[in-house]
Amino acid sequence: MKQEVISVPEIHCGHCKAAIEGALQPLDGVETATVDVADATVSVSYDPDTVSRTDLVAVIEEQGYEVPA
Numbered sequence: 001m002k003q004e005v006i007s008v009p010e011i012h013c014g015h016c017k018a019a020i021e022g023a024l025q026p027l028d029g030v031e032t033a034t035v036d037v038a039d040a041t042v043s044v045s046y047d048p049d050t051v052s053r054t055d056l057v058a059v060i061e062e063q064g065y066e067v068p069a
Contacts, residue, residue: 001031002048006056010065011040019063027051027059 011017017035020042024033029050034043044056057067 001045004044004046004053004056006042006044006053006060006067007040008035008042008060008065008067009040011035011037011042013037016065020060020065023059023063024056027055030056 008016008020011020014037017037020035021033024030024042024044027046029047031045031047032043033045035041036043042056042060046056060067
């Protein structure tokens with residue numbers, strides 16, 4: 001498993017946390033996805049052979065949150 005911490009500056013509340021975690025956790029290859037509202041980050045443990053960082057970012061952006069490059 002690979003661990004990735006993705007900065008998402010627009011995270012600011014429990015709804016943000018629920019939306020992002022709820023979208024990432026069902027993905028094939030994602031073991032855990034945890035949003036830290038205070039730090040505005042998403043920590044994801046995933047299998048890079050199944051899902052890529054690009055896929056993770058795309059799912060976050062589909063929820064309406066911008067991920068800086």
